Amino acid sequence: MSFRVAILGCGTVGGAxxxxxxxxxxxxxxxxxxxxxxxxxxxLFPGQSSGRxxxxxxxxxxxxxxxxxxxxxxxxxxxLADESIDLMVETxxxxxxxxxRIARCALERGKHLVTANKALLAKHGxxxxxxxxxxxxxxxxxxxxxGAIPIIKGLRECLTGDEILSISGIMNGTSNYILSQMAxxxxxxxxxxxxxxxxxxxxxxxxxxxxxxxxxxxxxxxxRLAFRLDVAFEDLPRQGIDTITAGDVEFAQExxxxxxxxxxxxxxxxxxxxxxxxxxxxxxxxxxxxxGATNAVRVVGRYAGEVVEIGQGAGGPETGxxxxxxxxxxxxxxxVTSPAPTRGRLRLRPLGEIExxxxxxxxxxxxxxxTGIVATAIGKQDINxxxxxxNRHERDNAEFAIATMPCTRAQVERAVRxxxxxxxxxxxxxxxxxxxxx
Amino acid sequence: MSFRVAILGCGTVGGAxxxxxxxxxxxxxxxxxxxxxxxxxxxLFPGQSSGRxxxxxxxxxxxxxxxxxxxxxxxxxxxLADESIDLMVETxxxxxxxxxRIARCALERGKHLVTANKALLAKHGxxxxxxxxxxxxxxxxxxxxxGAIPIIKGLRECLTGDEILSISGIMNGTSNYILSQMAxxxxxxxxxxxxxxxxxxxxxxxxxxxxxxxxxxxxxxxxRLAFRLDVAFEDLPRQGIDTITAGDVEFAQExxxxxxxxxxxxxxxxxxxxxxxxxxxxxxxxxxxxxGATNAVRVVGRYAGEVVEIGQGAGGPETGxxxxxxxxxxxxxxxVTSPAPTRGRLRLRPLGEIExxxxxxxxxxxxxxxTGIVATAIGKQDINxxxxxxNRHERDNAEFAIATMPCTRAQVERAVRxxxxxxxxxxxxxxxxxxxxx
Numbered sequence: 001m002s003f004r005v006a007i008l009g010c011g012t013v014g015g016a017x018x019x020x021x022x023x024x025x026x027x028x029x030x031x032x033x034x035x036x037x038x039x040x041x042x043x044l045f046p047g048q049s050s051g052r053x054x055x056x057x058x059x060x061x062x063x064x065x066x067x068x069x070x071x072x073x074x075x076x077x078x079x080l081a082d083e084s085i086d087l088m089v090e091t092x093x094x095x096x097x098x099x100x101r102i103a104r105c106a107l108e109r110g111k112h113l114v115t116a117n118k119a120l121l122a123k124h125g126x127x128x129x130x131x132x133x134x135x136x137x138x139x140x141x142x143x144x145x146x147g148a149i150p151i152i153k154g155l156r157e158c159l160t161g162d163e164i165l166s167i168s169g170i171m172n173g174t175s176n177y178i179l180s181q182m183a184x185x186x187x188x189x190x191x192x193x194x195x196x197x198x199x200x201x202x203x204x205x206x207x208x209x210x211x212x213x214x215x216x217x218x219x220x221x222x223x224r225l226a227f228r229l230d231v232a233f234e235d236l237p238r239q240g241i242d243t244i245t246a247g248d249v250e251f252a253q254e255x256x257x258x259x260x261x262x263x264x265x266x267x268x269x270x271x272x273x274x275x276x277x278x279x280x281x282x283x284x285x286x287x288x289x290x291x292g293a294t295n296a297v298r299v300v301g302r303y304a305g306e307v308v309e310i311g312q313g314a315g316g317p318e319t320g321x322x323x324x325x326x327x328x329x330x331x332x333x334x335x336v337t338s339p340a341p342t343r344g345r346l347r348l349r350p351l352g353e354i355e356x357x358x359x360x361x362x363x364x365x366x367x368x369x370x371t372g373i374v375a376t377a378i379g380k381q382d383i384n385x386x387x388x389x390x391n392r393h394e395r396d397n398a399e400f401a402i403a404t405m406p407c408t409r410a411q412v413e414r415a416v417r418x419x420x421x422x423x424x425x426x427x428x429x430x431x432x433x434x435x436x437x438x
Numbered sequence: 439m440s441f442r443v444a445i446l447g448c449g450t451v452g453g454a455x456x457x458x459x460x461x462x463x464x465x466x467x468x469x470x471x472x473x474x475x476x477x478x479x480x481x482l483f484p485g486q487s488s489g490r491x492x493x494x495x496x497x498x499x500x501x502x503x504x505x506x507x508x509x510x511x512x513x514x515x516x517x518l519a520d521e522s523i524d525l526m527v528e529t530x531x532x533x534x535x536x537x538x539r540i541a542r543c544a545l546e547r548g549k550h551l552v553t554a555n556k557a558l559l560a561k562h563g564x565x566x567x568x569x570x571x572x573x574x575x576x577x578x579x580x581x582x583x584x585g586a587i588p589i590i591k592g593l594r595e596c597l598t599g600d601e602i603l604s605i606s607g608i609m610n611g612t613s614n615y616i617l618s619q620m621a622x623x624x625x626x627x628x629x630x631x632x633x634x635x636x637x638x639x640x641x642x643x644x645x646x647x648x649x650x651x652x653x654x655x656x657x658x659x660x661x662r663l664a665f666r667l668d669v670a671f672e673d674l675p676r677q678g679i680d681t682i683t684a685g686d687v688e689f690a691q692e693x694x695x696x697x698x699x700x701x702x703x704x705x706x707x708x709x710x711x712x713x714x715x716x717x718x719x720x721x722x723x724x725x726x727x728x729x730g731a732t733n734a735v736r737v738v739g740r741y742a743g744e745v746v747e748i749g750q751g752a753g754g755p756e757t758g759x760x761x762x763x764x765x766x767x768x769x770x771x772x773x774v775t776s777p778a779p780t781r782g783r784l785r786l787r788p789l790g791e792i793e794x795x796x797x798x799x800x801x802x803x804x805x806x807x808x809t810g811i812v813a814t815a816i817g818k819q820d821i822n823x824x825x826x827x828x829n830r831h832e833r834d835n836a837e838f839a840i841a842t843m844p845c846t847r848a849q850v851e852r853a854v855r856x857x858x859x860x861x862x863x864x865x866x867x868x869x870x871x872x873x874x875x876x
Contacts, residue, residue, distance in 0.1 A: 161762025
């Protein structure tokens with residue numbers, strides 16, 4: 001008896017899944033112990049999808065070149081009602097009510113569900129995992145976080161003999177490409193973004209990539225697995241890379257680091273401190289060496305120590321490979337009830353509450369005495385200074401950076417307010433504050 | 439009903455497993471869905487082991503400070519006969535008949551088996567996997583390859599939606615530590631080895647680490663999982679690092695690379711070309727950045743592209759964490775029959791048969807004309823030369839290196855023989871040939 005799979009949405013990722021299932025049919029049968037059969041595809045443009053991915057037209061629902069939305073909905077209902085289908089791949093996208101209903105329905109009607117939909121999982125993952133558990137079905141989402149890197153199974157199935165102390169990751173390829181270009185080519189943010197769009201690494205609307213939203217979706221999912229935290233996406237502190245200047249990049253290099261958009265979570269006693277933030281990563285940390293659109297995740301376990309995984313975070317075949325690995329896993333083990341996704345005892349706290357070193361870039365009037373004023377204010381908040389970076393003089397302004405020893409973000413902000421309150425006019429604009437990841 | 443575990447051999451690794459099972463008892467129960475209970479430990483020195491690892495003496499078999507070998511054997515037989523024990527951890531070591539019998543017996547009597555014993559698996563893994571499959575039991579060996587890096591589950595459970603094209607890894611921490619010291623400190627091989635021994639990275643008898651034997655055991659295991667090849671350990675071409683000189687290290691640096699002991703396997707059509715070899719790894723390859731005792735594995739999939747995993751390859755807690763992850767996996771899914779480890783259609787071939795770039799270091803008499811003789815001989819074998827590295831003059835000798843474009847090892851060896859046959863006396867000693875990994 002074969003293991004029967006249907007695909008909803010056959011674009012770049014869904015098409016790659018279909019192709020892999022067909023090309024690797026024999027190998028998959030050997031791995032699973034029975035045939036993995038692709039039985040049905042629903043896509044609004046079956047003709048185009050079939051031609052583009054080289055997938056037989058007969059597998060697609062409908063007979064013409066297009067399906068109306070009503071026809072597509074009816075075809076999806078037919079699949080949901082078909083008890084012979086074991087697993088549904090959802091590669092439609094979106095996180096609204098219609099797609100949530102389809103996902104929930106698939107599980108409720110006894111199908112395993114595999115999806116790459118990080119927005120859906122970030123918002124409704126807890127609900128979907130609960131339904132899956134009630135119905136004894138599996139929910140696979142390896143493809144939702146860091147594409148080809150097996151970080152989801154890494155957390156769910158591999159690092160299960162350990163207690164995870166921290167996770168830090170480069171989980172958004174677009175922003176990493178932009179930051180890499182700024183560092184290696186000295187480009188401005190706007191030029192690097194335009195370059196990323198020209199090369200296809202960034203969408204026409206790159207908002208979610210550069211404002212930390214996409215990375216936040218992924219960290220939300222990871223927090224659930226690694227720490228059993230049910231985090232509302234909105235509660236996770238986030239900051240994007242759109243405020244990073246060429247000057248920030250230079251200061252980072254001067255202090256032996258490089259700016260990366262980091263998803264970071266760190267466990268201390270009964271709390272997990274987490275945020276998505278541009279950070280200066282020291283060159284001793286492997287994450288500093290990850291350039292271009294590549295993703296990487298660094299996990300520190302109490303016993304295992306540091307484990308780093310690196311790979312491509314996006315792309316049709318890369319994401320398709322991750323989805324098919326979920327299909328294989330569920331075909332092998334899906335009948336086994338996995339333990340309920342119980343809520344843990346840990347609380348989510350903003351990352352800024354724990355002590356980290358910070359780099360603060362001050363833009364000031366180019367007059368003597370400013371460094372003393374700033375350094376004094378920092379000292380008054382009990383913050384030790386690590387290094388003061390070179391003054392850069394430009395027209396009448398000066399820019400300089402201070403790297404601190406570990407302190408909280410609140411301490412840094414109090415020092416800045418002290419300067420602003422007691423020496424009005426000495427700072428031009430808000431100082432730019434970046435945490436330093438060692 | 440709890441999941442009952444016994445540990446045979448409670449030294450560095452077994453002791454770490456015991457400690458993790460006790461310290462993480464609550465977390466493991468939540469992950470598995472039932473209690474994971476450590477019920478019995480057999481060790482020749484229970485008093486010492488209990489004190490060292492802080493594990494209650496009552497869990498150990500026997501009442502005195504020591505067990506005689508006969509007593510230990512009787513205790514092991516008792517565990518093998520105890521139907522209430524679900525899983526046996528074997529951390530005794532060795533690959534002879536007695537330990538093979540214990541491992542086979544555990545499976546035959548319906549227990550899951552978890553082991554870190556790479557020598558045993560390299561020699562008898564196929565047999566043990568077959569017995570496990572016949573008896574519907576699981577055989578876990580995450581800890582046998584690269585300690586804390588989840589490369590075994592990475593191949594068995596994670597990259598299962600792909601076709602693996604190549605694997606290259608730094609799988610022996612001791613040799614990587616020695617090579618890193620030679621590169622960063624300019625030490626000789628002997629000095630770096632002595633340093634590794636003083637720091638505890640190398641055993642008093644470091645033979646298996648430096649002759650490529652340990653790395654070969656691991657590659658044998660990996661070949662079985664990644665390519666379904668049943669390789670006899672003896673058939674795998676191996677070379678250690680004991681012939682690497684400070685001069686080789688310098689030439690590697692000059693050409694933008696670094697010498698690493700690499701386990702490499704590459705699929706081409708119906709064959710897998712594999713070997714353990716010191717190679718010059720180009721700095722563009724992430725493996726070149728892995729220093730000290732750290733391990734790393736780079737897998738290239740047809741769809742996933744490049745995936746790299748990095749972590750600690752040895753150490754009690756690191757290896758213990760891997761073993762406990764196997765226990766969790768088997769407690770969750772062990773009842774599911776995994777597919778038989780069928781022999782694949784791929785054949786093993788020596789790595790030297792495929793084309794790779796090579797670096798050849800020639801030691802010659804310091805007389806004019808030698809470079810021409812060597813370069814001509816290389817050209818005669820249809821090998822294109824990439825770069826010729828600086829001559830080093832020392833007393834009456836000269837040393838220089840030629841990096842080739844991709845060719846087979848046989849071509850290189852023919853060129854060398856041509857020089858030796860037709861220009862006797864021009865070469866002092868055998869040229870040192872290292873493949874280049876790009």
